[in-house]
Amino acid sequence: MKDKHFWYWLVNIEGVGRGTILKLLKEFKTPKAIYEASENEVKPYLKPSQLTNFLLSKKDEQIMEGFRSMEEKGVNFLYPTQAEYPRKLKEIYDYPLGLYYTGKLPKNEGKSIAIVGSRNCSPYGREMAYYFGRELAKQGVEVISGFAAGVDSMAHKGALEASGSTIGVLGCGIDICYPIDNIHLYREMKEKAGLLSEYGLKVQPRRQLFPMRNRIISGLCDGVLVVEAKAKSGSLITADQGLEQGRDIFALPGRRGDVHSEGCNNLIKMGAKLVTEVEDILEEWGIFTENKEKICEKKQNLLDKKDKMVYSCLSLEPKYIDAIVKECKLSVQETISILFRLEMENKIKQIVKNYYMITV
Amino acid sequence: MFNKMISGTVRGIDGIEVQVEVDISSGLPTFEMVGYLSSEVKEAKERVRTALRNSGYVLPPKRITVNLSPADLKKEGSAFDLPIAIAILTSLGYIHKQKTSSYFAVGELSLDGKINPIQGVLPLVDFAKKRGLKSCIVPEQNQLEGCVVKGINVYGFSHLKEVVDFLNEVDKRNPVPFDEKSYFEQGGEEYDFKDVVGQESIKRAVEIAVAGRHNLLLEGPPGAGKSMIAKRIPSIMPDLTLEESLELTKIYSISGLLGKKDGLLTKRPFRAPHHTSSQFSIVGGGRIPKPGEISLAHHGVLFLDEMPEFSRSALEIMRQPLEDGKITLSRVNASCEFPANFMLVAAMNPCPCGYFPDYNRCSCSPNMIQKYQNKISQPLLDRIDINMFVEPVGIENLQKEKKGEGSKQMKARVEKAHEIQRKRYKNCSFSYNGQMTPKEIGRFVKIKPEHEPLLKTMLEKYKLSARAYHRILKVARTIADLEQSETIETQHLIEAVSYRRLSGERE
Incomplete structure (x- = not known):
């Protein structure tokens, strides 16, 4: 068994929480040492029910098998002393003792x-x-x-x-x-x-x-x-x-x-x-960008007159179709077809039936 | 002495013949009734005997046998009292002339000889006419609905004695006159779209729905005016033709729902069953099936308020009638077909609390909303072509806003659209755009080649199914008809798309 297996075992003992683990780690320094400690050595740190679970969980094969099947599912395991452990997370006082992840890990550099x-x-x-x-x-x-x-x-x-x-x-x-x-x-x-x-x-x-x-x-x-x-x-x-x-x-x-x-x-x-x-x-x-682009402004420049009228009466608050019709003083049919065109161009969207808002 | 009288009973919405045979012979005095009778028909024995005595006719101590034929048809109802009484009186010689064979008679007797109304007089009189009989004797309270049938004389009576006098030609009365016009000219609609302030887009959608007989779903918070709008839908439907009117009156006649003064129903029905209605009250049922709400809404509107609150079975059962325009109910004793060609208008709140998408008032989680909306099954939603969201008009706008178009103008446009459709579908089994099947859509709805890219982007953008696509084409056809345009233009397609139901999933 390697370090990762010992850590994996330690954080997965039923009924043994973060507090207990920290106490054990303080005494024995590494999970490996905890694993190899005798019953009498760990007894002072565990409640009777925890002790039973603790002793029952010490099964090499079961731990290795559990770890392997987890890795087969594409899930990886991280423990705090590993170099890959996210640096920012390690900085907090109650950082997790075991982390499972799949896909990419959080970046250490950059914001x-x-x-x-x-x-x-x-x-x-x-x-x-x-x-x-x-x-x-x-x-x-x-x-x-x-x-x-x-x-x-x-x-x-x-x-x-x-x-x-x-x-x-x-x-x-x-x-x-x-x-x-x-x-x-x-x-x-x-x-x-x-x-x-x-x-x-x-x-x-x-x-x-x-x-x-x-x-x-x-x-x-x-x-x-x-x-x-x-x-x-x-x-x-x-x-x-x-x-x-x-x-x-x-x-x-x-x-x-x-x-x-x-x-x-x-x-x-x-x-x-x-x-x-x-x-x-x-x-x-301290990050400064050059191409400042205000929400919605650019989109509006591309529109013709009537489209612009309809578009400009919309906002990020959903608006009911009759209100748009009234505000733009267009017929229902005309408004519908303008809204449709704008929707097709992804400039606006219908949030529920007949309620329109702009997209960002 | 033997005598026979023709009467009838109702199956489905049609009358069928029942012959009432009476034989009076010597023997031990008894009154026997045979012919597969239900208990209310068996009880006729007591009613007839007492009514005859109380009307002043003496029953001799003889053996009286009454047979209702055909013997294998279960007879129900109280309509046979009068024909039995007439046949007995004829056998006893109280009615002199042996001309009762050209008369058709139905009616219930009171113990004092008064004639009480029965259900289903219209289909019965219609049957008598088809059977080639000249005259009908009906209860006075049913005479208005009876006289609607042309080509047969209908006489209404309130007492057994009057019938005897009439048959003996002592009482020379004229048949009840029928004035078709007076029915059709009866006052205007109770509800008018003029009363709906604002809601222009909804009114437009309703107009399209009625013009193509598309089913309609209105969503909106409580108090938005969903019911108000729905109630006004019959007012923009074209007037009933006499034929449609007769069919409808028949349904109401057998259900016993015709008022005393209604001879002929000339207004399109608006049925709004409560959401606790059982599936049988919706489609009809009973040992001998009676029409349900969908048939009572024939040629009119079936309005389901709070649609998600209806039981699933009550809603699902409507799917087949929505396609076929009729319902066939089979029971042990009988199998009946009732017409059910109605426009479905449904209303619902968008979420359990009703205020979605007003995010400050609605406290429903997306899950709850989804669950609520899922109460209506997809197959049923697939039969609803037009979906709109109704927003309440604010109080300040109610006073400020000018009144919109009335039902009259809307109806005129709808009538024109119907006319176009009637011509187009004159050789088809259906008469409105909303009733087209995908095969017929291919035949009647032609898409211009230049519209294909538009349709393609539409399908992709909204992730539309083939079903939804067909629905859009049907609605587009109606919009074109409303504008009296031969071809379907871009504008029509776009408007049709805007009436589709947004798929339940939000992003």
């Missing part, structure tokens, strides 16, 4: 941003997550997120669209795609980007695992961007932990009274940096 927000977000939030994911990835910033529905997925998608680097940190075993609706994204991430988790294979998603997962998200990045968060939101935990870990906190502002942005606005009040453009983030890190 990375965690884009987080509600699962149940508004179309505006989705678009913004996608936009910031894409634009930051274009500038070589790595996008870290939690692979959840809503903002997280859109941030990943945006980064993938720009062929940038992105890492999804799961709150369950790495062989489980949660939420299941994200299966296409799961496959794409495995292939083109990376997925990472603290939890072993087949660990089912449980609600208490997600806040733990959040410390890894903030641990892996240099700054946390909260796109949309309600007054009480998991994303705020990520921001809190980011703050403790010394990361920059960014937040996208929302309108007063908008429940989806209450959390973001509170963050800004408390001193998070207000972000409306990608540059707001980049300048913090």
